[in-house]
Amino acid sequence: MTDDDRDLLAGEALGTLSRDDAAHVAALVAKDGEAAAELEAHRVTVAALEAGVARERPSADLFDRVLAEIEPVAAVHRRPAWRWSPRLATAGLAAAAAVVLGVVVLSDGRGEPDARAAVAGTLEFAGVSGEAALYGSELVLELENVPAPPSGHHYEVWVLRTEANGAMEAVGAFTPDDEDARLEFRLPGPGDYRAVDVSVEPDGGPAEHSNVSLAGGKFDS
Amino acid sequence: MSVLALPAIVRLVPLPDHVEDAELAGRIAAGDTDALRALYDRYSSVLFGMAYRLLGDRQLAEDCVQEVFVTVWRSAGRYDPTRAAVTTWLFTIVRNKAVDALRRRTRRRADPLPEQWSGGESPDAAEIAATAEMSESVAAALAELPPPQLEVLSLAYFDGLSHSEIAARLDVPIGTVKGRIRLALERLRTLAPKYALETETGR
Numbered sequence: 001m002t003d004d005d006r007d008l009l010a011g012e013a014l015g016t017l018s019r020d021d022a023a024h025v026a027a028l029v030a031k032d033g034e035a036a037a038e039l040e041a042h043r044v045t046v047a048a049l050e051a052g053v054a055r056e057r058p059s060a061d062l063f064d065r066v067l068a069e070i071e072p073v074a075a076v077h078r079r080p081a082w083r084w085s086p087r088l089a090t091a092g093l094a095a096a097a098a099v100v101l102g103v104v105v106l107s108d109g110r111g112e113p114d115a116r117a118a119v120a121g122t123l124e125f126a127g128v129s130g131e132a133a134l135y136g137s138e139l140v141l142e143l144e145n146v147p148a149p150p151s152g153h154h155y156e157v158w159v160l161r162t163e164a165n166g167a168m169e170a171v172g173a174f175t176p177d178d179e180d181a182r183l184e185f186r187l188p189g190p191g192d193y194r195a196v197d198v199s200v201e202p203d204g205g206p207a208e209h210s211n212v213s214l215a216g217g218k219f220d221s
Numbered sequence: 222m223s224v225l226a227l228p229a230i231v232r233l234v235p236l237p238d239h240v241e242d243a244e245l246a247g248r249i250a251a252g253d254t255d256a257l258r259a260l261y262d263r264y265s266s267v268l269f270g271m272a273y274r275l276l277g278d279r280q281l282a283e284d285c286v287q288e289v290f291v292t293v294w295r296s297a298g299r300y301d302p303t304r305a306a307v308t309t310w311l312f313t314i315v316r317n318k319a320v321d322a323l324r325r326r327t328r329r330r331a332d333p334l335p336e337q338w339s340g341g342e343s344p345d346a347a348e349i350a351a352t353a354e355m356s357e358s359v360a361a362a363l364a365e366l367p368p369p370q371l372e373v374l375s376l377a378y379f380d381g382l383s384h385s386e387i388a389a390r391l392d393v394p395i396g397t398v399k400g401r402i403r404l405a406l407e408r409l410r411t412l413a414p415k416y417a418l419e420t421e422t423g424r
Contacts (some may be wrong), residue, residue, distance in 0.1 A: 007399035010406045011384055016377045018385065045410045048418040049378065052359025053270030057379045058283050062269075063261050065283075066290040067254065154324065173324040175317040178296045203324075204347075 001028070001035050009035060013042030111135075117196050117217035119143065128215045132196040139171060139185045141196065143215065146176045149200060155214055156201045157183065161191035168197060168209050193219050242307035250297035261290055263371075264308070266379040267363055268315045271356040275319040275349070285318045292318075308364035316353045323349055358416040362409055370405035373398050 005028055011017045012025040029036040049055075113133035119141070121128030130143035141157060149155055154175045158168040171185040187193070197216040199209050240248075240259060248256030268289055272282035292314055300310055363371060376387045384402075388395040412418070 004396075004399070007396075007403045010403035011377070011399060013406065014374075014377045014402065016381065016383050016387075016402075018383055021384075041410060042406050044419075045406050045413070046378075048413060049359055049363075049409070051419050052274060052355040052357075053267060053363070054273035054282075055378060055381075056270060056273045056279070056282075057266055058269040058286055062265065062283055062287060063258060063290075065287050066257070066261070066294075069287065069291050070254075070257075070294045154321070172321070174321045177292055177314045177317055178299055180296070182295065203349075 001032055001038075005035065006038065009039045010042050012039060013046050113140070115193060115219040117219040119196065119198075119215050119217040121145075121215045122213050125214050130215070132217055132219070134187070134193055134219065137187050137190075139187055139193075139196065141181075141183045141185070141198075143176075143181045143183075143198070145179050146181050146214070147179070149175060152203050153200050154203060156199045156209075157185055158197045158199060158209060159187065159193055160195040160197070161188075161193045163189075163191040170207070170209075173201070195219060243302040246293075246297050246300045246302065246307050246310075249294060250300070257290065257294055260293065260307070260311075263368075264311055264364075265290075266375050267360050268311060270379065271312070271315050271360055272319045274356050275316075275352050276322055281322050282319075285315060285322055288318050289315045306364070308361065312357050312360050312364075316357055320349055320353055355419075358418060362412045362416045362418060365412055366405050366408055370401045370408065373401040374405040377402055 005025075008017060008021050008025050008028075012022060017025065025035075025039070029039050113135050115134045117132040119128075119130040119132050120126075125147065127145040128143060128147075129145065130141065132139060132141045134140075139157070139159065146155075154173050156173045157171050159171055160166070160168055169188045171187060172183070174181065174183055195216060195218045197209075198214040200212040200214055201210050240256070242260070242263075245256045245260045249260065265286060269282055269286045272285040273279065276282050276285065289311065293311070300307070305313075363374075366374065372391070373387055376382045376390060377384075382390065384395050384398050387398045391398070409418075
């Protein structure tokens with residue numbers, strides 16, 4: 001078996017050989033046990049790859065979509081994107097007892113939101129702060145000083161609207177990559193949104209609110 | 222509380238042929254979208270492959286990868302190369318975002334589940350964690366390949382290009398392409414025990 005044969009065996013395992021080279025490899029492994037064993041070893045490696053990483057490639061325009069999302073933010077940043085408001089806000093739905101030190105005002109190029117909510121941490125998570133904003137059918141939530149969730153837990157975002165008769169509705173889960181998080185969620189439908197809440201949920205737990213909140217806030221009307 | 226620092230888009234000096242990941246992260250923190258593009262070109266296929274394996278849905282996986290690079294753009298200033306490699310940082314972000322997307326689906330019971338979570342049964346936390354762990358292990362092993370080997374292997378594995386097509390794309394001799402692919406697979410084979418990669422084809 002030559003070095004070129006060995007190279008072709010790797011290509012055969014990946015399925016990237018030309019028809020002629022594939023025919024050469026087929027003839028080789030039929031008569032050479034060492035070549036057959038090496039091909040099988042390469043196939044095991046490729047199978048391990050496929051078990052963890054799909055053999056797919058994203059659309060060609062995906063990076064353009066990334067740029068489209070960051071460029072408005074960067075443009076706003078020059079104005080700048082985040083401003084401090086001197087007003088104090090009352091704590092949110094699940095954070096009535098929390099002390100709010102300030103309000104971060106969202107401004108990300110979407111224009112004025114339909115409603116805003118100052119978000120503050122509960123007593124246990126008093127360092128958490130941020131703001132929620134409603135834009136049509138979307139909720140944008142920005143949080144600062146978010147701790148990593150306890151092991152085996154994640155955070156869930158809920159909204160409360162008049163039409164739901166007091167029932168909280170989950171709009172999405174997240175695990176923060178950093179202490180600052182910017183999240184966008186699709187709202188469950190049109191309505192009069194009154195509050196937003198972020199809960200601490202056990203992984204694989206029931207669909208209901210755990211009654212343990214990280215932070216929350218009430219929307220202005 | 223501190224004001225969130227978002228990088229403004231700037232153009233720095235052109236990137237040389239190969240820049241270390243950590244330097245790219247530094248340039249991204251300074252607002253260099255060329256550096257973001259370079260990091261995207263280097264790892265988007267692997268990250269997409271991880272997200273797709275976990276989510277089983279092309280659109281969700283693309284949304285996930287998009288979120289990853291937006292997060293990288295916004296958080297690069299806080300990345301600390303002394304604490305973790307850039308690849309570790311990226312794989313953690315994509316894992317978290319893919320798992321969150323899956324949780325959103327399982328909690329919104331009206332949404333159909335991806336195909337790999339077959340039978341309509343919601344995957345439990347252990348299943349999700351096991352799949353995510355496998356994806357991270359494979360991606361970490363890939364990240365240990367020398368860049369030239371990772372490049373040709375990615376073109377073969379993700380793009381399905383032939384040896385000759387890869388040679389034309391990279392403007393290198395076809396023998397170089399063949400050799401790099403073989404070396405990449407052999408290197409991955411030696412890394413399999415370290416990352417507990419599956420070693421059976423199931424055939």
